[in-house]
Amino acid sequence: MVVLRSKDSARFYLYATLFLLSGWLWLLWSLSGYQHDGFTVCFIKNTTGIPCPACGSTTSLVQIIKGNWWIALYTNPLGYIIATGLVAGPLWLVADLLTGKSTMHHALYRFDRAFRRRPLLLLVVLLPLLFNWIWNIMKM
Numbered sequence: 001m002v003v004l005r006s007k008d009s010a011r012f013y014l015y016a017t018l019f020l021l022s023g024w025l026w027l028l029w030s031l032s033g034y035q036h037d038g039f040t041v042c043f044i045k046n047t048t049g050i051p052c053p054a055c056g057s058t059t060s061l062v063q064i065i066k067g068n069w070w071i072a073l074y075t076n077p078l079g080y081i082i083a084t085g086l087v088a089g090p091l092w093l094v095a096d097l098l099t100g101k102s103t104m105h106h107a108l109y110r111f112d113r114a115f116r117r118r119p120l121l122l123l124v125v126l127l128p129l130l131f132n133w134i135w136n137i138m139k140m
Contacts, residue, residue, distance in 0.1 A: 009102045013093065016104065020089045027086065030058050031065065051140065053133040057082055074139075078132060 044052040060079025063072035072079050092104045115121050 009105045012105045012108070013096070013102070016089070017093060020086065020093070023082070023086055024090075026058065027061055030062055051133075051136040053129050053136060054078055055136050061086075076132070076136065 040046060040055070042052050042055050044050065045055055054076070056076035057078050060072040060076040061083055063069070063075060064079055064083050096102055096104055
């Protein structure tokens, strides 16, 4: 394993922490019950009127927390992936902090290297995302 020493690793962990923290803050704000009819932060939907692949992810996360798993799946299946990241991410960060290793940074580096070596692997990620986008558009 790679030991957390480099400036790149330190910067990665800072950004990962800020990213996960902002995700949790957004989710907590969404759970607070504040509703603004028609409000969306999606640039694509605000510009074109067409939902992006991630549109509905916040609603999906809220439904997962409320135990409405089928509604969450219908709203946006990406909610389950995001929920997994919001739980596993902080745990992984804390584990790396406690052990002094940078396994999360190393894993991201390995994924990046694999995608650069075999660009067709991107289809494994992009095709489901494309199907999710079609799903979001069809629900309109």
